[in-house]
Each structure stands twice: as structure tokens, then as C-alpha cells.
Amino acid sequence: MLINVDNQVTYIYTAAQRIHHDKPTVLFIHGAANDHSVWNTQCRYFSTHGWNALAIDLPAHGKTNGVALDSISALSGWIKKCTEILELEKLSIVGHSMGSLIGLELASKSKSIVNQLALVGTNAPMPVSDQLLETSKSKPALAYQMINQYSFSNRAKLGKNDIPGISMQGVSIKLMQRTKPGVLHADFVACNSYADGVAAAEKIICPTLLLLGAQDKMTPASRTKALEEAIPDSTVKILSGTGHALMAEQPNQVTDCLKDFLIGT
């Protein structure tokens, strides 16, 4: 579906379903240089299990127009605006990487609307190395390659996707290569400059899942302790043999973990 946000066309994937306000809603937020499609299997699952499942394209990503926002605070505010336009009073947020920081910020600032929060492949703070930050600005094509290298576990580098016949790393880099100029750099600036993550985490009152990859080199699972301890009601789940691209590497396990967390077993 398309909505108008700040006079910009904004795309939201809904698995071809309409929003019903009597159903619970889960909003999926993608990471840097990605779009809604990284969540397609999870979105389809929840859409047939009693939920409004929405995967949004952030400003200047995927099919959404506009200019990329280079702060987590601004992105969080933009998501809040989307929920108001959609007349969603309560929702669960699932964010990956940069999207997890947006979810974290939103849940800390707008406690009343976020029921549940799932942070997938997350760290706070989420520093981006000077080299990668500069490369994202001067040589984005090289930066996409670097990200693709860092985002997958050793196992995944030879493939064997749960989705038959599809290359995980192939789809991942082709999606990044379609990113508009300047967007990756803006995304990385947003991640790198978000210094308030742990402070924000302390204000979260909703149940929160940290879903992590044991082989994540971008946001290592070993660096989430502060975040875990700061969030009053947090649960940690680590997927073995999985890198930063959790939804690509383990689509079924990610869905199962989210189902257990959002719906219950």
C-alpha cells in the first residue's frame, strides 16, 4: 500500500492484505540500504495468523520517495507519523540493525503505542568504522561488497538457502546496489551517531526480544550485554551459525522466534 507522509509517497508491504483495526499490528523496519523485502516471509506469516503485518520502506529506500534521514531520532519520528496516518494506536515493532535502533528510540519515546519490541541483529551503540563510513560516502559500490562480506556467516557463504534455488548473498547485494545515491551513507551516519541507545533502553516498558546471530560480525552478540541489562523486560535469543543477515540466513527460525515472542507458544 502507498500512503502520503510529508508529501512523499511511502510504500508499505502488507502481503496483499488490508489493515483491519480490530487486529493486532506488527510493523517491520529494515536496516541500512535495505527495503521491506527483507521481511517478506515473516510478514506473510503474521498476515495469515491474525495480524496486520506491515513492512515499511524508510524514506528514500525501496519504493518510498523523499530524502534519507540521517538520525535515528528523525527516523523514529517519521515512523511515529506513519502510525498516526495509519491510525494505529498500538503496535508491535520488529527492527533489524538500523531498524532496531529506530524501534528502540520509538519504544522509549512513545511508550504508549509500542506493545512489544523485537530488536534483530542489534547493538547499542552501533558504531560504524571510519573506513566503512568514508567508503559508504566515496565508494558505495565497494561498501556494499564489504557489508555483504561482513553480514553472512561462514556457512552461508556457500549458500544452501531455506528458500529453494535462491542465493542469499546474491539477493542481498543486488538489493543494496539498487539503493539511491547517498542513502547508505545517511543510514550509517544515523547508526554511528546514535549515542543514546542504552539510555533509551532504560525507558522501555514493553517486553523486548533481542534476536541475535552467533556469527554476527556487524553487530556482535557479545556486545549486547549493556542493552540487555538496561531493558527492564528483555529476553535474548541467539541463533547459532548465523550472521547479521538473520532473515536471509534463517528465515524460518526468525519467524519461529518472532512467533514465540509476539504470539506466544
Added chain:
Amino acid sequence: MSDHRDFKLETLGLHAGQEPDSDHGSRAQPIHFTTSYVFPDTDTAASLFNMERGGHVYSRISNPTNAVLEERISAMEGGVGGIATASGQAALHLAITTLMGQGGHIVASQSLYGGSHNLLQYTMPRFGIETTFVNFRDLDSLAAAIKPETRLIFSETLGNPGLDVLNIPAVSKLAHDHSLPLMVDSTFTTPYLIEPFAHGADLIFHSATKFLGGHGVAIGGILLDSGNFNWSQSDKFPTLSEPYEGFHDMVFTEESPIAAFLLRARREGLRDFGACMSPMNAFQIMQGVETLGPRMQRHMENTRSVVSFLNDHEAVSQVTYPELPNHPDHKLAAQLLPKGCGAVFTFELKDGRDAGQKFIEKLKIFSHLANVGDAKSLVIHPASTTHFRMSDEDLVAAGIHPGTVRLSIGLENIDDLLGDLKQALKSR
């Protein structure tokens, strides 16, 4: 080398898409000889049907053994995925029917394998899909043949029978300037000799029966997607960019902007037309793929020796091979195909049709049959077999002379191959 692979072709050929079997540790890829897969519960069953989960439902649509082959060849080509099909012809048909329906139009090279030409010239028009055949060396003619209803530009990387080298960068640019995809049949070249995606092609198919298998025991094909073409940039591809009632109004370009083509091809094409590959064939072709790199290297070494031998032989009037300076695409071949121009080529005997027949009958190692790309060397005399009903004049018009002989050079010891050719030419 494309930009998302951590390993080179020979390594990918052995490992891509596969992990040792989790149940028994089998190093070789098991053959999943099953039509269907037990669902652990009703919810999982429904989720698999609705593409909420990765996995397998029915082997016409996907199979674990086939999936390894699909990922493996896709990795070797630098694509985002593939679909194994019953044959190369099935792959071509699957691509066409995924991209267009009645009223669609294709611009294809006039130098095509006969089976592809038959499908486009005679069969697809019965279903409302027309093809214009042009000489792809003439880009102006190619551009002029494009119509508003054109949906695909199609050629072989090495055309039939003259081994026309496809200028993939130039043709793909022309196609993209018209918001059209370029699909190539890379059967003769395999990912060892050229990676068409790296040069601008959008789709590739192979007759895996040939060099990919290499053993001549299994028929199969594979259709691959580069993930580069933006199917929603125009309204030319509603099968991908508009809701599909046959799958719960799925819009494939929204579901996956990158793999939309493969999604539709599998979810509609394999589901409804059903031209899937047998898992046994997938396994057998995989055995060949594992050694594709070393085999192609040997194919090229032997082919170059045979080409050189024939080119110098007094009984031979012409050898058609792009590495020879007299071939019209010699310079382009040096640029695009530095590792070699394939192991299939033709040559002309000075003494015509009778000489061709006698030559073939004298051969001892070369097998006289209608196939190419085998580990065994093969030969056929078109004028007395595939084109035997044609007059000498009609043969020439088709690019085949009465004395034309087609060879597919295999992996035998080169001394034995040259010795066989020498005695057959001597005693003709």
C-alpha cells in the same frame, strides 16, 4: 568475478549450495527421490503453501537435490538464483511464458540452435507470441526489429552454426535502452568461458545436458537470473509487477524486487507447466558440474589442437572457429572469450558431401551422433543427417556446405584424437 562470491568457479562447482547431510554426514549430495514432503503440522503446511516459510512441498515445484544444483550453477554464473528444468528447451519456454503472454514479441538472433528456432518460429506463434529473427552483428537491424510489444531480446553466446560471438555489452545496452532484458543461451560457453551477467545479460539458460553434465547421461536445463533487471521500471511486465490472482494477488516485484522473475517462474511456470528436472538428473548433472572447470580447460586444450591441425590440413577448405583470424568475430572473441570459444565447431572438406560421409565412417574414436558437449568426442555430417533433405544450394543458404562436418571435441588424449582425424582424412 562478480561481486558477491567469496570463492572461484572451481570451488563453487564443488561446494556451492550444499552442506554435508545433517542426518548422516554424507559428503556427497543425497538424491532426494521423493515426490512430496511430510508436514510436521497443519500450520507449517499452510505456511509452506503460502510462501511464509522456506522449504519444499512437492518436487514439481522444488526439491532439495535440485535446489543444490540451482544454487550451485547460479553461484558459478554470479546470479541471484536459478530453476532447474526438464531440458534446455523447457528453460527457454519457462523464461518466455514468465515474461509474456499472447501478443508478446521476441527479437532473437537468426543464428540459433534448431530446437530454439523451432519453438520460436513455429510453436510459440500458435500461442500468440511472435519472434523476429535478425543478425545480431547488425545492431541497427536489431533496434529496428524492436516493437512496442517486444518483451525479450534473445541470443546464444556462440551462435549456430557459425559460432557468431554475441557482443553482450553492446546488445545488452541496446536492450536496456529499450527497457528490455537480454537473455542468452550459454550452453556452448558455460560459466567457465564467459560470465554473461558480468557483461550485461539479465537472464541465462543452459542445456545442462551438454558441458555442465558432460557425461551424456542426463537431459536437463537451468534458467538463471542476474537480479539486475528492474521489472517494475515500465509497464511491460505485468506478470511480475501487477497482482497475480493465481497466487493470492501476489505482486512479485513487491514480494522480491530482486528475485521477482524467479518467484513467478517457479510459482506459476513450474507449478502449471510442470517441466521440472528429476532429482536423479539433478544429481547426475551435479557430478559433471563438480569438475566443470578442469574439464573445460581440457576441452579447450584439445579443441585448439584439433582446430590448428585441421586448419593446416590440405583436405580442409575452411575451419570456422572464432580464435582463427579469418573469423568475422575474431577480435570480439579475444575480448569476451579469452579462455576459448567452446569445443564445438565446423569445418569444410574440399571434396563435398561424399567426402564428408566417408570421413565420418572412417573415424574410430569420434562418435557419430546428434549431441554436443560430451566428454567423448562427437561428430556429425549435417548434409547427410540433420539437413539431408536439403539441396546443396539450400544448405549453403543455411550456412551449411555439403562438406561441412561438425565436431564436438572431448577429453580423450589429444594424440589419439589427432591420429583418428588424420587417418580418416587420409583414407577418405
